[in-house]
Amino acid sequence: MTDAIEFADVHVRFGEREVLRGITASLPERRIGVVGANGSGKSTLARLINGLALPTSGSVNVLGLDTRRDAAKIRRGVGFVFTDPDAQIVMPTVAEDVAFSLRRKGLPREEVDRRVGETLARYGLAGHADHPAHHLSGGQKQLLALCSVMVLEPRIIVMDEPTTLLDLRHSRQVGALLRDLPQQVLVVTHDLPLLEDFDRVLVIDDGRVVADGTPREAIGHYRKLMA
C-alpha cells in the first residue's frame, strides 16, 4: 500500500461547467499545499481525495485504492477538515464532539477520555472541554474541527482552508502542528505563510495545475498570476 495520492487525467464537470480539466499528479510528499484563485477548483480537488467528489473521467488513487470503488475504506484512512467548522460539530459539548468518532470505533472509555484530553490540550481547548461546542468563537470551532479529525489519527489529512478564522497566534500554532505531524497532509489555503516550509505547493488556475514545485517557486508564480 502506498501513501501517495495519485491523480490520473482527472476531469470534473458540474453540468456544463468543467471545474477540473485534466489533473495528473503523483503526490507522495508529506506536506502539500494547494493555492489558487477563488473558484479555480481547489476544494473540488481536495474533495476528490476521500471520494466526496468523484472524477467525471480519469481516476484518483489514495492509499492504493480507487476512490470510485473504495470511498468508504479510503474515508477511514483520510481525515477531512472542512472550511466551515459548524458543519462538522455533531455533539453538544467540546469533549463529547471530539470523543464522538472514537466512541463509534468502540474504544474503551478510559482510552477515549485520555485521547480526547491530550488532543484538546494540544490545540489549546483543554479549558473548554465541557463548554457547548456551538458557543465557541469561530476560531475555536475551527480548532475543535481539527481536534475531531486529529484524534482519529488518520493516515492522510486533507484540510480545506483550516486557518481562515484563526488569529495570527492560532494560525502559527496550526502551522507548527502541521510541521510536527507524522502523517501526510494536503492543505488548501489562501494563507500563504502557512505553506512557507511545505514540501510541495501546487497552483491551480481555472481547473488546471499551472505551477508545481517548492513553496518559493509556486507561490512566486501564484503572485504573478494574481498581479
Ligand SMILES: Nc1ncnc2c1ncn2[C@@H]1O[C@H](COP(=O)(O)OP(=O)(O)OP(=O)(O)O)[C@@H](O)[C@H]1O
Ligand atoms: N457540487 C457542485 N455543483 C455545482 N458546481 C460546483 C459544485 N462544487 C463546486 N462547484 C463549482 O466549481 C467551481 C470551483 O469550486 P471550488 O469550490 O472547487 O473552488 P475553490 O478554488 O475551492 O474556490 P474558493 O477559493 O473560493 O474556495 C466553482 O465555480 C463552484 O461554483
